[in-house]
Amino acid sequence: MSVDKKTVKQKSEETETEKIEVKRKITIPGEKIVSGRDFLPGEGTIREGEDIVARRFGLADISGRLVKIIPLSGTYIPRTGNIVIGRVEDVTFNGWIIDLKAPYSSFLSLSECSRYIKGDLTEYYNIGDILVCKVFSIRNKSIDLTIKGRGLGKLERGQIIYINSNKVPRVIGREGSMIRIIKQETGCEITVGQNGVVWILGNKIEDELRAKEAISFIVSKSYIEGLTDKVQDFFKNKKEEK
């Protein structure tokens, strides 16, 4: 994953001007994006003869030879390795059912719990608790979660906001640059779940609200160039207002 990101980054620097033009193009299912054997069909695209054809509505992204679609809308579809934030929906005899705002139900097994648990499971996580989990396997469309690992576990304080899951990469930014700015400027602890659930915890409620505002700013202004600079300006303006 990290290797992937780096190569993409290098490519984008090389072909910056070229990329901007193509990047803006909106794809419509069934419409040709590019043609030629040189290109490889990526996510959301399919090869039909010589052409690469879009399979969903979004923005075409051509980085090097790979053509893929950046989705603008759609429900969250879980992937292995995703960090997600969910709510305990039900407690069974051997685990918890977690609501991830995804079309499939997800299960956190007792054996994937970091602590040794004995007796009543509701004493550990009860219905309504918010958990940070990691998707560790997807079998037959049933999602298994784990809570073993750093940064995973139950969230006790702070607040939760819901955003469009397709905007999560924008909120995090390239290698976490965007989220780092927000954390620095507000002093909040922030966890962004890939399913579009964001948890914010600050020292003061004002800090949390500022972080919340910044995130909704990113969500509304996503897909414009140089968004990180815009967010920095956003915080500068906020300070001046004070």
Place this chain on the structure above:
Amino acid sequence: MTYTKRLDGRKFDETREIEAKVGVVKNADGSALFRFGDTIAIAAVYGPKALHPQHLRDPERCVLRCNYDMLSFSVAERKKPGPTRRSQEISKVTEWALSPVIDLENYSNTVIDVHITVLQANASTRCAGINAAAMALANAGVSMKELVSSVSIGKIDRKKVVDLSKEEEDYEEGEGATDIPLGFTKSGDICLMQLDGKIRAEELKEVIRTGKKACKEIYEIQKKALEAVGEEI
């Protein structure tokens, strides 16, 4: 008297004024509005989402549920609200028209809900509904092969006309009126064809040809509407 001139002065192969807009229902995952003259339909798509009750789930593919509804004020005489035999039939044919283009296998065990609401009716409501639903599905980010476009072709007396209005549908002179709603995928496959009335086999072939041509124009409008919503972002 033969039908030589259309009642509203259109050309025989001309549709009524078309308006297409994407993203009209804020709370839906995807939505669109489609208008043929005085016929207005909006479609809202929700899902893919978990299907309940569980026994309705299909482990091989996604369940597509369409719901067509005409609002009580959509017609001149108040329509009793709620489902009717007619609306159930249209919901079903809409489902059949849309399912071949959606990648249902990608979303097994889930459901996609498509709600089509007719705000104002003046014939061709199912066609407007399907056009809106196709755009709304794309807007919802559902993986699909291509879009679907639909238009109604009529045989009025002996003339073939594109996109009938209510007046034309009720034409009774000569051979009377036959309404044929047609739906085509972008690649030209038929996904909807209904026929109420009488028509000769050769005439039907001609109807399909004109329908295909009209749908191509409609497709361009749908495409433009989708591109317009993308530009905003």
